[in-house]
Amino acid sequence: MTTQYGSQYGQGYGSYSGTGFHDEERGPRRHRLPAGLRAPFEARSWKELAYVLLSLPISITLFCWAVTMVSLGAGLLVTFLGIPVLAGALAGCRGFGALERVRARGLLGLEVGEPEPLVLKGRGPLAWTGAVLKSGASWRALLYAGLQFPWAVFSFVVAMVLWPMGWSLLTYPLWYWIFPMWAGQSGIQLYGDEHHQIFLDNPFEITATALAGLVITLATPWILRALTTVDRVLVHGLLGPSQLSARVVELESDRGVVVDTAAADLRRIERDLHDGAQARLVALAMDLGLAKEKLTEDPQAAARMVDEAHGEVKTALQELRDLARGIHPAVLTDRGLDAALSSVASRCTVPVQVDVDLAERPAAAIEGIAYFTVCELLQNISKHSRAGSASVDVWRVEDRLMLQVMDDGVGGADVSAGSGLAGLAERLDAVDGILVVDSPAGGPTRVTAELPWRR
Incomplete structure (x- = not known):
C-alpha cells in the first residue's frame, strides 16, 4: 500500500508539474491554479530565495567592512587620519548601497531611487570628505550595514531549513527505499535510545511525512515573501532618497x-x-x-x-x-465662493445647481484656485458634455477643501488624454491638491477636487 501511494502521488504531481504548469506559463490557463499552489513554482519565489541566499555573503562582507573601517577611523580620530578613514568607510557603504538597490530591483522587483547626491562645496579631497560626512545618505547606508547583517543571517537559516526540508519530506515516498537497501534501517529515524527506536517506515507514517512536506513546501514561499518584505523596507527606507529630499x-x-x-x-x-x-x-x-x-x-x-x-x-x-x-473677480474677494460660483453658474449654458457649505472662508490663494477650477470645469461642461444639467458642491473635511462638479452628459473625460483636465490636475498638484475624474462612456461625469485649507 505504501509503494502504491507513493507512486500515485509522485506520478500525479509529476504529471502536473511536467505538463500543466508549463502549459499555464504559455497559455491562457496560467492562473487557473490557486496562488497558494502555484507559489513553489513561480519565478518570484525562486528569485526571493536567491535574494535571501545572496544576502548572507553580501551582508557579511558589508558588515565586516563597516565595523573594521569605522573602528579604525574612530581609533584614529586623535589624529587627522581618522576623518578620511571614516569618510572612506561611509563611501564604501554607499557603494554597497548601490549594489543592494540593483539586487533588490532585479530579484525583488523593488524600484528605489538614488539617494541625494553629495553636495560638494569646493574641490579636492577635503571637500569630498566633508560632503561624505555631512550626507545623511552615507550614515543611512552605515545603519543599513548594521541592521541587515543579523536579519540576513536569520533569513538565510530559515530559508535553508524550510526549503530543503519541505521538498525532501514531500518526495520521501520516492526515496525512502534507500534506508532499508543501503542504510540498514527501515526508514528515517524519528527517535531512538538504548531501549526504543521510532522509524518512519509504515504506509501511514510515510504518507503523513509527505503531507507534512507538502504543507512546508506550500508555506515556504509565503514565509520567504514575508522575510523579503523586511528587506524591502530596509532597502527603501535606508538606501533610497530620504523623505525630505523627495519632498x-x-x-x-x-x-x-x-x-x-x-x-x-x-x-x-x-x-x-x-x-x-x-x-x-x-x-x-x-x-x-x-x-x-x-x-x-x-x-x-x-x-x-x-x-x-x-x-x-x-x-x-x-x-x-x-x-x-x-x-481675480471682485465678487470672490467681497462675498466669497458661494456668490462667486453662483455668478459663474448663471453664465453656464446648462442649468447648474450650486451648494456651498462652508462655515468660514479658506486662504485667499486656495479660494482663488477653487474658483478657477470650477470655472474651467463648467466651461468643459458647456463645450463638450452635451449635458442637460450640472451641479457644484463645495464643503470642508477637516483641513481639506472639497469640490465636486457633476453633469449628466456623454462622459468620456480622461485626465491622461492630455486635455485641459491634465493641466488642471498639475495646477492642483502644485499646491498639494488632488483631482479625481470619474467619467465612464455614456456618463455621468463626476470630477472631485481636493485642496488644502490653509487658513
Missing part, C-alpha cells in the same frame, strides 16, 4: 508648474489686452481725432462719430471688466 524634489517640480502657469497667464493677459481693449482704444483715439477735425466743418458727422466712439468705450470697458474678472 524637495516634489516642491521643485511643483514650483516649475506654478512658474509655467503664471507665465502662461501673463501671456494670456498680454494677448487679451493687445488684441482686445488696446486695439479698441487705439481705434477709438483715431475716431475721436477724426471727429475733432470734422467738428467745425460737419458738426453732425462729428456728433455721429462721437456717438460711435461712446459705444466703443462701453465695449472696451466691458472687455476690461471681463479681463479683470478672469484675473
